[in-house]
Amino acid sequence: MQIKAFAAQSPTSPLAATTIARRETGPKDVAIDILYCGVCHSDLHAARGEWPGMRYPLVPGHEIIGRVSATGDLVKAQQVGDIVGVGCMVDSCRHCYSCDDGQEQYCEGQHGWLQTYNGWLDGSGENTYGGYSASITVDEHFVLKIRHQEEQLAAVAPLLCAGITTWSPLRHWDVGPGKKVGIVGIGGLGHMGIKLAHALGAHVVAFTTSPSKVQDARDLGADEVVVSRNPDEMAAHARSFDFILNTVAAPHDLDAFTALLKRDGTMTLVGVPDSPHPSPSVANLIFSRRQIAGSLIGGIAETQEMLDFCAEHGITSDVEMIAMSDIEPAFERMKKSNVKYRFVIDMATI
Structure with missing residues (x-):
C-alpha cells in the first residue's frame, strides 16, 4: 500500500x-x-x-x-x-x-x-x-x-x-514526596521533567543557563530555579539533592551538578551529546558514594x-x-x- x-x-x-x-x-x-x-x-x-x-x-x-x-x-x-x-x-x-x-x-x-x-x-x-x-x-x-x-x-x-524519556528515570529512582529533585535544561525534555516531577510530589529545582527562562520554569511547576552560570546560586544547593535529571544534550561540566548531590545521590543523563562530556572527577563520586547514570526512553x-x-x-x-x-x-x-x-x-x- x-x-x-x-x-x-x-x-x-x-x-x-x-x-x-x-x-x-x-x-x-x-x-x-x-x-x-x-x-x-x-x-x-x-x-x-x-x-x-x-x-x-x-x-x-x-x-x-x-x-x-x-x-x-x-x-x-x-x-x-x-x-x-x-x-x-x-x-x-x-x-x-x-x-x-x-x-x-x-x-x-x-x-x-x-x-x-x-x-x-x-x-x-x-x-x-x-x-x-x-x-x-x-x-x-x-x-x-x-x-x-x-x-x-x-x-x-x-x-x-519526551514524556517517557523523563518519566522512566523519575520512576526508577523513586522520585516523589520528600525528595529534592533537580531538572537540568528547560527544553523539550526538561519542561516535561519539571511537570512530571512536580506531579509526582517532589520538591523541584530547575537549572537553566538563561535568566530569561526563570519565570518559564516556575510556570511549569518548579519550586525553585537556579541559573547554573551563577556560582553563588549553585553553591547554595551543595550536597542537597536526592536526584538530578540532566536533559542537556551538549557537552558540559558534570562535576558542577554531581557536587550538588547528597551522599548516595544520583544524576541521570538522558541527553546524548555529539561529542563527549569532559571527564567527571572520580573523587567527586567516591567521597560521597554518588552515581552518574543513564536512561533510555x-x-x-x-x-x-x-x-x-x-x-x-x-x-x-x-x-x-x-x-x-x-x-x-x-x-x-x-x-x-x-x-x-x-x-x-x-x-x-x-
Missing part, C-alpha cells in the same frame, strides 16, 4: 513529499491513520545524517498520535476508531531478559529493538518509516492507548518520547503507565503546531532552541 510521506533522500537534502510502502494489516497488526506527529531533536539529527548508520530515504517521526483504521483478526486490545499512540519502538525480540521484564528499550536480542524509523537498532534488515506520513501499521504490542481528551491530542504526541508498559498518569493529572506538552510543509523552518528554529517546547505536525496538512 502506497501512502504519502515526507522524507530526506540524503543527509544534505531537505525533507520533501514522497510516497512510501506500508505493509498490509497482519493478524496482530493495527493500522493507524496519523493525526499528529511530534518533532523530536532526534528527527533532525537523523535526517541530517549526524548519527552513524542512518538509512535513506529517511522518514522521521516517533511521537505519533492517530486513529485506528483497521485491526488484524487476532488483535484484542484495539478497535477501529480508537485513539492510540506509537513511540520510538515498533518491535523487539520479545524473549530476552529485558523484554521479559517489560523493558523492551534495552532489548538484548540479536538485532536490539526495531526503531519506528531507521530499522533495527543494529542496522540489519529492511528500513522502517516513521510518523511524518499519512498512516502506519504496527504490531499491537507496541500500540498505546490514549485517554486524554480529543482537544489535547496534539499536545499528547511529545509524551511518546521506557518500556511499553511503563509508557502506558506514564500516559495514564498524564491523562489523570491533565499533563501534556507545551507545543507549537505546524504544517508538514513547514518542517524545514521548524528544524532551523529547533537548532536555535527557538520553540516552547515542542513542534507538533498537524498531519492533515500532508
Whole structure:
C-alpha cells in the first residue's frame, strides 16, 4: 500500500513529499491513520545524517498520535476508531531478559529493538518509516492507548518520547514526596521533567543557563530555579539533592551538578551529546558514594503507565503546531532552541 510521506533522500537534502510502502494489516497488526506527529531533536539529527548508520530515504517521526483504521483478526486490545499512540519502538525480540521484564528499550536480542524509523537498532534488515506520513501499521504490542481528551491530542504526541524519556528515570529512582529533585535544561525534555516531577510530589529545582527562562520554569511547576552560570546560586544547593535529571544534550561540566548531590545521590543523563562530556572527577563520586547514570526512553508498559498518569493529572506538552510543509523552518528554529517546547505536525496538512 502506497501512502504519502515526507522524507530526506540524503543527509544534505531537505525533507520533501514522497510516497512510501506500508505493509498490509497482519493478524496482530493495527493500522493507524496519523493525526499528529511530534518533532523530536532526534528527527533532525537523523535526517541530517549526524548519527552513524542512518538509512535513506529517511522518514522521521516517533511521537505519533492517530486513529485506528483497521485491526488484524487476532488483535484484542484495539478497535477501529480508537485513539492510540506509537513511540520510538515498533518491535523487539520479545524473549530476552529485558523484554521479559517489560523493558523492551534495552532489548538484548540479536538485532536490539526495531526503531519506528531507521530499522533495527543494529542496522540489519529492511528500513522502517516513521510518523511524518499519512498512516502506519504496527504490531499491537507496541500500540498505546490514549485517554486524554480529543482537544489535547496534539499536545499528547511529545509524551511518546519526551514524556517517557523523563518519566522512566523519575520512576526508577523513586522520585516523589520528600525528595529534592533537580531538572537540568528547560527544553523539550526538561519542561516535561519539571511537570512530571512536580506531579509526582517532589520538591523541584530547575537549572537553566538563561535568566530569561526563570519565570518559564516556575510556570511549569518548579519550586525553585537556579541559573547554573551563577556560582553563588549553585553553591547554595551543595550536597542537597536526592536526584538530578540532566536533559542537556551538549557537552558540559558534570562535576558542577554531581557536587550538588547528597551522599548516595544520583544524576541521570538522558541527553546524548555529539561529542563527549569532559571527564567527571572520580573523587567527586567516591567521597560521597554518588552515581552518574543513564536512561533510555521506557518500556511499553511503563509508557502506558506514564500516559495514564498524564491523562489523570491533565499533563501534556507545551507545543507549537505546524504544517508538514513547514518542517524545514521548524528544524532551523529547533537548532536555535527557538520553540516552547515542542513542534507538533498537524498531519492533515500532508
